[in-house]
Amino acid sequence: MGEALVAGLINSGSAPSAICIADKRVERLSELQNKYRVTPSTIENIATDCDAILLVVKPQDMGALIETISPTIPATTLLVTFAAGKRSAFIEERVKPGTPVIRVMPNTPTLVGKGMAAISGGTHARESDIDFVTNFLASSGEVIVLAEELQDAVTATSGSGPAYFFYFVEEMIKGAIALGLSEAAATKLTIQTITGAAAMLNESGKSPTTLRENVTSPKGTTAAALETFYQANTGEIISAALKAARDRSQELA
Template identity: 35%
Template sequence: MNFTEKGIGFIGAGNMASALIKGIIASSLFNHDMIKASDSNPEKIRALSNSYKVEGILSNRELCNACNIIVLSIKPQVMAMVLEEIKGAINKNHLVISIAAGIRINAIETILGADVPVIRVMPNTPALVQMGVSAIAAGGAVNVDHLNIALDILKAVGNVFTVDEAMMDAVTAVSGSGPGFVFRLMECIVEAAQKQGFDQETAKNMVINTFLGAAMLAQKTATPLSELRKMVTSPGGTTEAGLKYMDENKIGDILEGMIEAAKKRSVELGKKE
């Protein structure tokens, strides 16, 4: 069966659904007339329809009957309720892709059926500008065709990694929550720059472009991160002084604890499913 022939449906019309729809239309993976979306908020459906000319559907079950690829782009707190609603409309001929944080594959399979192909995805918000990082894990009924379709959908909004589901809590902590951590670091450096006399806008632009340039340099060279750091660090220089202060204040321990705290919370959310 061609799993793309009936199109793709999004249950949940929030920011991540919008990012994915934008990406798959831009990549010509699906035409806009093959994309449908449902949401409990009619305003969100209307906004998606206006932006991307996709069909809005008020009923989740109707959407499942109309599409054979279903993306669950909903909050973890409402997942069980939505699954109970659609379970009679989902079968082994569907592909279900969940981007709900913390929801295990077996929790979805328990309600929809073990023969339903389920793929769990952890995306992140830079997908909104097609620069996302997504990790995917496959359920027991997923075959190579299912996996390739999911990879194509996620590649439309950035980079994709295939992982064992056991790694998903760590993925959530590193790349899922990662943009929030980076933004907080950027905020702090902007505030520090303002204390040195820069106005807010200049400080913000300096920091954003410094992070962007450093990331691009790391991406485009095969040089280890430690070596890139050393390239900027002259003995007795300003960078060395700043790095010494960071190390004396145990920046490594702080960041390790940050990742551990985020991972722990992801595990806790999974237990509440």
């Protein structure tokens, strides 16, 4: 995800040399420097080198990172957190009073320019901060601004959402193979079907309900398949899965 954000900053007009990156993995740092011509730094020094810092670490590592950099972060430096579940208040309480913080929940399709990101400003975030983050994230997908109390629901929907679709694709491929198709054929048929269906959702202007109904003939093959989903209470399972992800996001706060 960090690399996708670097690419997004460059695509939105930031000079590569003005982007400082730090990574505990020396090989990875060198790789990104060579690929994007960005400026390497250290976790200890980056706080004094930049006007905005993107915090792209696992939730459990955020506390230690903030403890390391907080002594040297000026109160005017924008901090942007990408850690699931970590509220802006978690960071605000550990840095200088008045420091602007923005919380972002992206997703992995950002890596191919099809991401979905939701951003929320903390107590001291300025409109210019929101605009800055929106601008560079928009270069790798869609962006919405939401109240922070909705971020756990966002995590459950778009943050974790790609994995739900990957799982569904996995199971469709397995099912198609069980019906006699080769793995190559099953994979191509399934992935292109998912890709085409997503394009229809984006481009047709029709609701998913309408699109589903349009392809479902009474007592036809699609109806038979959907009835299996209905009998298994698939809708309730999906709702329960989203709730579980939402609850876990709240636990990570």
